Amino acid sequence: MSAKDAYHHGNLRRALMDGALAIIAERGIEEMSLREVASAAGVSHAAPYHHFADKAALVHALAHEGMALMDARMAAAEEAAGDDPAARLAAIGLAYVEFAVERPDYYAAFTSPECGFGRGDVEEPEEDHGDTWGRLMRAVVACQQAGCLPPGDPVPLAIYLWSLTHGLSELWTLGVLQAMPGAGAGIRPLAEQVIDSALGSMRLAAGRG
């Protein structure tokens, strides 16, 4: 970046967010400092304050963007899965795991205690967040109506599936699963197996009930 580009950078906001993501991906969100982000963007450490009120605002912006990206990805996967409700639900789950594993930077941002998907975001999803929980619920209900998930309250089913995919993502990212035999093929086969197993055995339970 030339000296001229540095002045009236044009995209400093974006550059700062990307720099922050890179640092988070590399060393974790606790290690991310505004000063390092600024210096990585080739800018003085005071410059970010023209684009973010404070450090928390940067993290919040990342969380926001991350949720929107993940929801978009889940929407696309759901759409691509066709009409079968079970396939759509599986696609949502797989997209969740893949996003969490591929983008631990975003995932760390919107999973962070201060601005993650704690209380408020589930109850009052902001519009441009996407509505991950709502999407999951609708897919679960559609499966119930199609008879491939047991009838009754959909909430416990949604919690079950969210826990499963969230836990799988987390154990992978923590490194536990990556150390296990057969992990060489990456998260995708494992996620497919886990999700198919969940939906498959639940479908049996639905048929029985």
Added chain:
Amino acid sequence: MSAKDAYHHGNLRRALMDGALAIIAERGIEEMSLREVASAAGVSHAAPYHHFADKAALVHALAHEGMALMDARMAAAEEAAGDDPAARLAAIGLAYVEFAVERPDYYAAFTSPECGFGRGDVEEPEEDHGDTWGRLMRAVVACQQAGCLPPGDPVPLAIYLWSLTHGLSELWTLGVLQAMPGAGAGIRPLAEQVIDSALGSMRLAAGRG
């Protein structure tokens, strides 16, 4: 604590660990500093260095102790569950979730990237850690032999159950699930429902296969 007790404290190591746990429980592991821990124990900020080589050693000790406590709890729950392999497996899972939720301080310590149950601990469990993974695997195999889990490679089944319980614990601790309707009764009914549902539908799948 009197001034006399402060000298040759006798239990400063324990007091430091307890103080660290309290701070972690209250504000998270990133906020825990050796200086604050020392001051909470009523001792100068240099005193901890007579008991821990550095800050990482403190966290490591907490992780170690936490794993041992959790394993002990799982062992007790398993024992108390009697002879039915499915009941034993469910008890293990429930104990995992309860420990994680009740002791987010320990959980944060042994889940932390630097000294958590990342790579090494699964492959080479230290003896006094307890062997959480091994316990889970044995319980899964026992269920397979009893015909209440599908036959075949037990590893994916164990991963499945670990992901489920880990994810449930994490979503609860993050606060997402606590904001949902019906969360007033705490984690236990939810955990029981989720675990029973998993084992129940898998048992159906086992009967079918």
Added chain:
DNA sequence: TGTACATCAGTGAACGCGCGTTCACTGATGTAC
């Protein structure tokens, strides 16, 4: 029981560091005429 002494576990000053944030500033940019 008393005394000398080694060891143990504290103290408090000091180090250098990186951090978030503020502030007066200045050079570049874009606009009105």
Added chain:
DNA sequence: TGTACATCAGTGAACGCGCGTTCACTGATGTAC
């Protein structure tokens, strides 16, 4: 097209802070005789 000027987005010095860690020290403790 040229000029005056408001605004925008940078700079760099400075602030106070808490941190991990080191160090020489000292008072308490326990033990050998």
